[in-house]
Amino acid sequence: MTVPFLSLKDVTALHGAEINEAVSRVINSGWYLQGEENARFERDYADYIGTKHCIGCANGLDALIWIWRAYIELGVMQPGDEVILPANTYIATHLGITENGLIPVCVEPKEETLEIDEDKIEEILVKREEQRVKNGIENRIKAICIVHLYGRCAYTDKIGELCRKYNLKLVEDNAQAHGCVAQVRGKNGEVKTVRTGAIGDAAGHSFYPGKNLGALGDGGAVTTNDDALAAAVRALANYGSQKKYVFKYTGRNSRLDEIQAAVLDVKLKYLDEDNRHRQQVAAYYYDHIDNPLITLPKRLDDANNVYHLFPILVKSPSLQGGDGVGLRNRLHDYLAEHGVGTVIHYPIPPHMQECYKDAAWNRYLPSPLGEGAGERLPITEMLAECELSLPMSPCLMTAQKEYVVRLINEFK
Ligand SMILES: Cc1ncc(COP(=O)(O)O)c(C=O)c1O
Structure with missing residues (x-):
């Protein structure tokens, strides 16, 4: 599939x-x-x-x-x-x-x-x-x-x-x-x-x-x-x-x-109807994804989430920060090998983009003056390492979401 x-x-x-x-x-x-x-x-x-x-x-x-x-x-x-x-x-x-x-x-x-x-x-x-x-x-x-x-x-x-x-x-x-x-x-x-x-x-x-x-x-x-x-x-x-x-x-x-x-x-x-379909896909993901390497963001009431994307975090449960991109990228590749498309939102945070590297306002980069000299954004940087968005659309079918969940739950 x-x-x-x-x-x-x-x-x-x-x-x-x-x-x-x-x-x-x-x-x-x-x-x-x-x-x-x-x-x-x-x-x-x-x-x-x-x-x-x-x-x-x-x-x-x-x-x-x-x-x-x-x-x-x-x-x-x-x-x-x-x-x-x-x-x-x-x-x-x-x-x-x-x-x-x-x-x-x-x-x-x-x-x-x-x-x-x-x-x-x-x-x-x-x-x-x-x-x-x-x-x-x-x-x-x-x-x-x-x-x-x-x-x-x-x-x-x-x-x-x-x-x-x-x-x-x-x-x-x-x-x-x-x-x-x-x-x-x-x-x-x-x-x-x-x-x-x-x-x-x-x-x-x-x-x-x-x-x-x-x-x-x-x-x-x-x-x-x-x-x-x-x-x-x-x-x-x-x-x-x-x-x-x-x-x-x-x-x-x-x-x-x-x-x-x-x-x-x-x-x-049809927007509300299409969003309801997304919410049903999301409900299935929330109810069935079960893997210690995967953290799901807090579940909101459906009214407060129209699931443009379904982000998951891929990281070892013992770690506060990220694992580096290794584990997340491995899940991405494994799903791709099995025919499932996923996308990272987003792999490089804006403050770490080349276009802003010399911007006068950008005090968020690791500083050459050493630890503590810059203001860091560790959660943002962790998300860039660990986030992966699962298939989500108003036309995703039941068998497809079941297949995605089965693969994720089998991932080690
Ligand atoms: C959060 C956010 N803001 C702004 C935009 C910009 O929209 P557009 O691609 O239509 O320029 C996008 C999407 O691409 C977005 O995801």
Whole structure:
């Protein structure tokens, strides 16, 4: 048997007839950009997420770039301001920040959830406040960017409280968690159920083909309730123009095309159903994977996890840190030999990438000055050594998930 990590062909075929019809409709309409398909999808996606605005754009990285850039254009932030973000994420989260001359402040995840650790965020904010009061050092942290990594809700009430207390913007990177839900406690203690993408001040979404809501090419969106931010993002993604041939900002061409918008609007109708299938696959993995070399991340309620990916950690139970990549890579190769595709998310953390090795903000690398001179990110580095993502998709079949589990349980 073969179990591909993800077959996009099968994913598209799930709703193939409707997708084909939507694509043909756009082709035959003769209208390919900034038309009715974008308007419809933006309205439907904003309704689905629960925000006033949705602005389609070229991809998820651009969505993040436009959010930060819009805050700068609106005078809410300035280059040189700092943004707290998880150290363990896809590099696009960092790039959206650094592209705008903002400074990443990397925070470790909690090992059991793999999501950003709110206690460590608090430690940083408290320390900055102390430095401000004692030494008059300006605190330039202006925002927290949470990433709902792997499809798991990263929001916690404490993060919301910290944003209120320190007057920080909360930006969500929702590239991996379309359809996920959070229980959010408001200022007055009331609890609301809110979709990720509508929790913070703004959110970036990616519709890269492999995502839970994936296009047939690149696509992205920003969701927000902030009118001024929405207007700035819409202009920035359209050359900086709000009115034809009049340019308020130096923007770029970063539009979502009509074919992708039409495809996304079809797939949006089935997103919850597709996510339920992912949750059933995940439930099977949680209930049946049983191997001392494998640790599963803490199981969340299904509402709080749409299982974009199913990460496992491969390491000896006695070790606190990683084993080095040996054991994880051995499992990867063994599964591949048996026809099962797996992928590492991600083998090199952003702060260890060559592109950031000389970045002035990067104080997280092993320091030539010796132990303790740099701030280290041991959990993030351990995850890069031990993480492996199992096959996960809305079309994975029963026999396939059973086969994957049997192989994993037999791995020594
Ligand atoms: C967490 C995260 N942020 C941002 C992005 C960027 O999205 P895109 O590939 O559409 O630019 C991705 C996906 O690729 C992602 O996984």
